Amino acid sequence: MRNSGGILQAFAVLAAIWTTLGHPAAAADPFAKPKLTEEELIAGSKAEGGKLSFYTSIPTKPYQAVIKAFEERYPWVKSTFIRKGGPVLAQQFYAEKAGGTEKADVINSGAAEVYPDFRKKGFLAAIGNLPQYPALRDLAKGPDGTYVAFLFVSQPMLWNTKLVKAEDVPDDLWELTKPKWKDKVASGNPAGGGASLNWYSWVCDCRKQAAGGTRPSSGLGQKWMNAMRENNMLLPGQVGPLNNAIITGQSQIAVSQFMGSVVEAIEEGAPIDYKYPKQGTMGQHWVGAVNAKAPNPYTARLFMNWLMSKEGQIVLIQKLGAHSGRADIDSTKHFPLKGGIAPFDQLWIMDIEAITAEDTKEFVNNVSIALMGKAVK
Amino acid sequence: MHRSPFEIGLFAIVAIVIAFLVLYPVGMMVGGTFLTADGRLTADHWVNALKLPILWEIVGNTLLVTVLATLVAVVIGLALAFLVARTDMPLRPYFEYISIVPFLTPPIIAGFAWQILAEKRSGVLNILLVSIGVPWRLDVMSIGGVTLVSALYLIPFVFLIALGVLRSVNPDLEDASVISGASKFGTFTRITLPLLMPAITSAALLALMYSNILFGIHATLGMPVNIWFLTTAVYQSMNVVPAQIHHAAILACLLMIMGMAATYAQIRLLDGGRSYQTITGKGFRTRLIPLGAWRWPAFCACLLYIFVVAILPYLILFLRSLKPFMFQPGMTWADVFTGWQFDKYGSIFRGDDPKLTLSIWNSFILALAGAVIGMALTTIAAYILAKTSIRGRQILNFLCMVPLTLPSVVLGIAILWSYNRAPLLLYGTIWILLVAYVTKDLPLGLKSVHSSFLQVHAELEESARVCGSSWWRQFTSVTLPLVKPGVVVGFVLTFASILREVGTSIILYSQGNEVVAYVLFNLWENGYFQSLSAFIVVTTLLTVAAVAVFLRIGRLRFADLTHTSAAQS
Numbered sequence: 001m002r003n004s005g006g007i008l009q010a011f012a013v014l015a016a017i018w019t020t021l022g023h024p025a026a027a028a029d030p031f032a033k034p035k036l037t038e039e040e041l042i043a044g045s046k047a048e049g050g051k052l053s054f055y056t057s058i059p060t061k062p063y064q065a066v067i068k069a070f071e072e073r074y075p076w077v078k079s080t081f082i083r084k085g086g087p088v089l090a091q092q093f094y095a096e097k098a099g100g101t102e103k104a105d106v107i108n109s110g111a112a113e114v115y116p117d118f119r120k121k122g123f124l125a126a127i128g129n130l131p132q133y134p135a136l137r138d139l140a141k142g143p144d145g146t147y148v149a150f151l152f153v154s155q156p157m158l159w160n161t162k163l164v165k166a167e168d169v170p171d172d173l174w175e176l177t178k179p180k181w182k183d184k185v186a187s188g189n190p191a192g193g194g195a196s197l198n199w200y201s202w203v204c205d206c207r208k209q210a211a212g213g214t215r216p217s218s219g220l221g222q223k224w225m226n227a228m229r230e231n232n233m234l235l236p237g238q239v240g241p242l243n244n245a246i247i248t249g250q251s252q253i254a255v256s257q258f259m260g261s262v263v264e265a266i267e268e269g270a271p272i273d274y275k276y277p278k279q280g281t282m283g284q285h286w287v288g289a290v291n292a293k294a295p296n297p298y299t300a301r302l303f304m305n306w307l308m309s310k311e312g313q314i315v316l317i318q319k320l321g322a323h324s325g326r327a328d329i330d331s332t333k334h335f336p337l338k339g340g341i342a343p344f345d346q347l348w349i350m351d352i353e354a355i356t357a358e359d360t361k362e363f364v365n366n367v368s369i370a371l372m373g374k375a376v377k
Numbered sequence: 378m379h380r381s382p383f384e385i386g387l388f389a390i391v392a393i394v395i396a397f398l399v400l401y402p403v404g405m406m407v408g409g410t411f412l413t414a415d416g417r418l419t420a421d422h423w424v425n426a427l428k429l430p431i432l433w434e435i436v437g438n439t440l441l442v443t444v445l446a447t448l449v450a451v452v453i454g455l456a457l458a459f460l461v462a463r464t465d466m467p468l469r470p471y472f473e474y475i476s477i478v479p480f481l482t483p484p485i486i487a488g489f490a491w492q493i494l495a496e497k498r499s500g501v502l503n504i505l506l507v508s509i510g511v512p513w514r515l516d517v518m519s520i521g522g523v524t525l526v527s528a529l530y531l532i533p534f535v536f537l538i539a540l541g542v543l544r545s546v547n548p549d550l551e552d553a554s555v556i557s558g559a560s561k562f563g564t565f566t567r568i569t570l571p572l573l574m575p576a577i578t579s580a581a582l583l584a585l586m587y588s589n590i591l592f593g594i595h596a597t598l599g600m601p602v603n604i605w606f607l608t609t610a611v612y613q614s615m616n617v618v619p620a621q622i623h624h625a626a627i628l629a630c631l632l633m634i635m636g637m638a639a640t641y642a643q644i645r646l647l648d649g650g651r652s653y654q655t656i657t658g659k660g661f662r663t664r665l666i667p668l669g670a671w672r673w674p675a676f677c678a679c680l681l682y683i684f685v686v687a688i689l690p691y692l693i694l695f696l697r698s699l700k701p702f703m704f705q706p707g708m709t710w711a712d713v714f715t716g717w718q719f720d721k722y723g724s725i726f727r728g729d730d731p732k733l734t735l736s737i738w739n740s741f742i743l744a745l746a747g748a749v750i751g752m753a754l755t756t757i758a759a760y761i762l763a764k765t766s767i768r769g770r771q772i773l774n775f776l777c778m779v780p781l782t783l784p785s786v787v788l789g790i791a792i793l794w795s796y797n798r799a800p801l802l803l804y805g806t807i808w809i810l811l812v813a814y815v816t817k818d819l820p821l822g823l824k825s826v827h828s829s830f831l832q833v834h835a836e837l838e839e840s841a842r843v844c845g846s847s848w849w850r851q852f853t854s855v856t857l858p859l860v861k862p863g864v865v866v867g868f869v870l871t872f873a874s875i876l877r878e879v880g881t882s883i884i885l886y887s888q889g890n891e892v893v894a895y896v897l898f899n900l901w902e903n904g905y906f907q908s909l910s911a912f913i914v915v916t917t918l919l920t921v922a923a924v925a926v927f928l929r930i931g932r933l934r935f936a937d938l939t940h941t942s943a944a945q946s
Contacts, residue, residue, distance in 0.1 A: 053888060059903045080888040083899060088883065091620055091790065099797030101804050103887065162706045183498070189600060191613040236601040240904025245601075249499040249706035250492075261904060268701050361621070372603045 031297065036129050041305060044298025045077065052079040052299045053103055055093065057086045057110030057194070059239070062260055062319035069315045070306055077299055085238065086110030086194040093291075097123055102293040105300035110194045112285035113355045115147045125290040130301055132308035139211050139349060140325035142287075150307045151286035151322035152349060154342050155199050155256040156274040158243075163252045171278045173220060173255060177227035185228065186251035188242050188258075189235035190367050195284050196238055199256045200225075200367045202282035202348045207363065210351040216280045217348065225370030228255070235371065246272055256281065260320035263336055276342045283347030286322060323347065383848050388761045388770060391754060395776045398816045402791035403633075403779055410626045422623040431605065436631065438599075439607045442524045443635075447585040449528035454535025454584075455577065457679060461536075462543035465665045466675045472683065473540070473928070481920045482690070483877035483897060484530060485593025486913050489906075490690035491517045491526050492597055493697060493704060501693060501704060518602045526598060527591050529686045531584040537870060538583070538825060541862040542576035545832055548664045561666075575828040582639045583781075583824045592784055592880060607632050611784045622790070629787040636782025637775070691914065698722070698910035721911035732891050737916060739807065740893040741923070744875040747814040751871045754815070755822030756864055760856065762823075763830035764838070774823070781820035785880025788817055793884055807890045813881040818874050822867045829863025830856075869927050876920050 030044075056063055060083055067079050084092065086109040093107055093114075107118075118124050119142060127133060128145020140149040159169050170176060176185050188196025201207040203220045218224075236245040239261040245251050247270050262274050288307055294300040306312040313324045317334040323344045324331045335341045413419045426432070461469045482490075494502050495517035503514045516522055546569060554564040570577075592608040600609050607628050614625035668675055697703050699717040728734045758773040780788060792813045796803040803809035833856060841851040857864070882894040893916050900909035 060899065060905070061903075082886075082888060084883065085902060087615065087620060091615065092793070092884070095790075095793045095797055096804070098794065099802065099804060100799075101797055101802065103805055160706065191600060191609070193613075234601050235603070237596070238902060240902050240906075241597075241601075243904045244906055247702055248493070248496075248704055250496050251498075265904070270702050271705055372605075 031125065031129070031301070034129055036131065036301065038131050038302075038305065041130075041298055041302040042074070045074070045296070045302045048296050048298055050074075050076040050078060050299060051296050052077055052303055053105045053295065054079055054081040054108070054303070055089055055104040055106065056081055056083055056108040057089055058083070058108065058320070059260060059264065061264060065319050066312075066315055070303060070312070073306060073311065074302060077302070079303075085192070086112075086114070090114040093118070093123070097121070102291060102295055104291045105294040105296050106288055106290055106303055108286070108288040110286075112149070112198070112287045112350075113352050113360070115142060115287050115289060116353045116355065118289065119143065119146045123292055125292045125294065125297070125300075127290050127301060127304055130305045130308065132305050135326045135328060136308060137325060137327045142289075143353065147287050147289035148304075148308065148325060149285040149287050150313070150325040151316055151320060152283035152325065152344065152347060153195070153286050153320060153322040154259050154276070154283055154347055155195065155281050156259060156262065156276050156342070158246055158254040158257040158262060158272055158274050160246050160249055160252050161271045161273050163249055166273060166275075169253065169275065171275075173218075173224065173277045173279050176253065176255065177224065177231055179231075181253070182231045183234075184252040185231060185255060186234040186236055186242060186245045186253070187228070187255045187371075188239065189237050190364070190371065191235070192238045194238065195258050196242075196256075197364070197367070198284060198350065199282050200371075201350050201363070204363070204366060204370075206366060207359070208351040208354040210349045215348045216346065218279045220279065222366065222370050225367065229371055233371070243270070243272070258284070259322060259341070263319070263321035266337055274337075274339055276346075280346050280348060281342055283323065283344070283349045285349070285352060286320070287352075381848055384761065384765050385767055387757060388765070388767050388773075391757045391761065392773060392776070395754060395758065395773060395819065398812070399776050399779050399819070402788065402795040402816070403783070405795050406626045406787065406791040407630060410623050410630065423627060426624055426627040431610075435605045435607055435610050435628075438520065438604060439632075440635075442520065442527060442606065443585055445524045446527035446531055447581055449525070450531035450535050450584045451577065451581045453528070453682065454532040454580065455539050455573075457532070457682065458536045458539035458543055460675055460679060462540050463666050464668050464672075464675065466668060466672055466679065468676065472679050481873045481877065481917060481924065482530070482913075483593055483879055483894060484591045485597060485879055485901060486694070486877075486897065487526060487530050487690065488594045488597030489901065489909075490694050491522070493693050494689065495522065499704070499706065518598050518604075520604060523594060523598045523604065523606075526594050530591060530594065531587060532686065534584045534587060534870070535577075535580040537866050538580040538828065539573065539576050541825075541866045542573055542828060542832065544862065545829070546572050575831050579824045579828045582642070583820070585639055587781065592786065608784050611787055615786060615790065625787055625790075629783050632784065633779065633782035636778060639778075691917065694910045694913050698907055698914055701907050703907075721908050722915065724908075725911060725915050733896055733912065735889070736891040736893050736896045737919065739890060740876050740916075741919075743807065743810055743814060743892065744872045747811055747818065747875045748868045748871040750811070751815045751818050751822045752826070752864060752868050755819060755867065756826050756857075756860075759823055759827040759830050759860075760852070763827060764833075764835070764856070774827075777819040777823040780817045783817075785817060785878060786884065787880075789813065789881035789884030792816070792881065804885070805887045809885050810882065810890060810892065813885055814875045814878060817878065817881060818871045821870045821874055825867030825870055826860055826863040829860040833859045865927065865930070869924050872927065873920060873924060876916070 054067070058066065063081065063083060067081070071077055071079065082089070082092070089107070089109045090111050093104060093109070096103055115124070124146040126145045127148070128141075133141075133145065133148070136148055136150075140152075142148060157169065175181070188199065190197040190200050202218050203225065205217050205219070205221050209215060209217070233255075234245060234251045236242050236250065239258045242254055242257055243261055243265050246254050247265070257274070262272070265272055266274075288304055290297070290300045290304055307316065308325065310326070310329060313326055313329055314334050316322065317324055317329070317331050318336050321335060321337065321341065322331070323341065331344070332341055410422050411418055411420065413421075457472070460466050461472050466472075492500075494500055495515040497503060497514050497516040497518065500515060500517065506514065517526060550572065551564050551568050554568045555561070559567065592612065595606040595608045596612065599606060611625045611628045614621040614628065696713060698721055699719070703713065724730065725733055755777060758777060761767060761770050762773055783791075792809065793804060795801070796809050796812060803812060837855055837859065838851055841855045846854070876893060879894040879898050882892045883898050886892055886895045896912060897909065900906075900912060
């Protein structure tokens, strides 16, 4: 009896500790509630010191405008950022996860296709309970509420207005395969990955599209890519070098360009203009997610929530010239260029969850063979 | 040749440090090519990579451009060094400073500048040629273009290494040849040239291996027109998701094998380094060769080189920095020279973007620290290689050369994965950049100072020992002063190399640890070419100023070297 009394006493002490400290699992995840309020996020952000570490692929100037607007809205927040190309940024995030050095609060890689893998590996926090999350289009929501496409960026054709008259710019991408355009056309280099590579997902018709596959496919395929190779299409690099190739006259027309970069260049007075070919274009996911082990989890969620809010979305649309991730915003009203933007329902949007490593390898090989005449993977 | 217990101990310490710096990340990377995702041994990655249809074309392009660029660089670099070090050509000291300018330029910037200058449709030089009625066009975006731009970039390596050694050649040897009836040309080919062999082979191999990793030039001039090299193939492998890390690592291994072969060739060539020793106990004073009527033609030839290599690219970058969209089609020359805006310079100097200012500060501190640490390690390693008979010392040579064979993006990834775990958790701090820079530039430091050690005759050190000096006193008061030109050159090369290093920087930098190379790459990737050009101009001027200070200090010590030799004799 003496022994059993001792055991009971021990249980009682443990129970008291349990009650005092609360359930460890519950204490470990204050974000497990079905709904979080902005007030909770604000209080938490202030308590953790208002720091935000943002990993992004947004070009520097639009980024600065976005972060300025966010910091004006929440003045105690001081953000730092790392800006890298999508694939390299993803590599960094993987490496940090492998080493347990958690530095990112919010990750916005230009390589949208990394997010399914991040999700499967448990790298991302569920943010489906943030106040602004329900306002997003279904198409913008990743599985389990782990990531969101807060924007969909279109990729129009671009040309040098000093070298080509607007009326001479073909509406049909097939026109560019004709001898008239030999040595005069450029494309983002798919070797650089990211948006330039993903645009070819639409071109090659070899990847699955999201939203039930009802949007227009390009009808271009390998045949068009081969023909463009025969026409010596220049592949100068990613968005910056591609803009430069058109502005300086290395090439006259670019078959596609990241709209954010077009907006920036035109606003600065570059001699370029843009339009959408009759085949349509791709809508590139512009994805954000909160790191599951974010050093500043409240501020991270506050920032994501703001990016999804009407206020944040309008700033993003104005700076990046994209379609909103929300269904209740008419992006054309806030789009900064007079040339307008292709309707959202005309954008071909890839099913990024359907991508596998093997699929990527095959896809890159096909694009490489078609555009460069050789497989490089 | 000797091997005191102290030297053996020193060898052990330096070998362990260098082996760790090199083998740990490289081992992680190479080992990974033989492992499956779940850790089982496999050869599949290699089998698949070697089946690639493009592989042999990539290797062929890489070898072709590497060999041709190295040959061009050796011929021009050696000629330039000879004119500056050994002749009475006018204004020689100025050439010494300016000819290192392209060496201070990140390859990606060299590629960018030459694209503006000599792209076949929009190149400024081609527009100029058309305007004066010349039908012929330059085309820098071709195998020939990549070769020539690479060569221009490699010349300073040859020049700087040959310059130090040329100044150390005792003219008595050449006088003896002339007195014996040999012509000036015969004296040069039979006496001077053989004496320069260690420096020439070192410089050539250095250039050869560096040309392999001129990613920036390959990417800006080759990739847009589908000319592939191992470097750009590695880059592409890292730029898809999921990254083809095994593939990148295997391609990097091929570069490493090429580098190893070059290192082995150098060791074989220089075997018996005693025959190259020219600094003896007898003092001498370098005498200049009068060029007579060839003084001004030589001057003009050097000036042309300087103009093409150093002035023209920077002139074009300076002009590019003055307008948001300079060099558009249809621009007249009047457009080019009017409406200049200096706001991008103002923005840099005002510190409008704190990251730019911070990056300059970080880079200079890292370059200074990296050069000091790197030269300390490689000077000891070179001493052990050249001056001792310790068994197995050649391992230092191999170890130090390994990083030269790795594209910096791959080295960056290897280092990121290696120093990202406790107890070696350096990621997120500025120290990981320092480790990366020191590791990457071990070859530069070693090659710069090794040939200087080979030229120091053992009799000087033996004299010191006979007089009762300790090893430390002999090393610091006799050996080190004699090799100071090589050490200074190595320091300058390492310092500048760190400042322009892009590949590892973009992988390893973290918030608050931004460096110049990262800012350059970011501006380029974003397409902010006006800001990029202004930032290049400013950082290059700062770098040149720093290098000039180091050379100035080095020059004073060159004089000390002569005095020390005389005193010893």
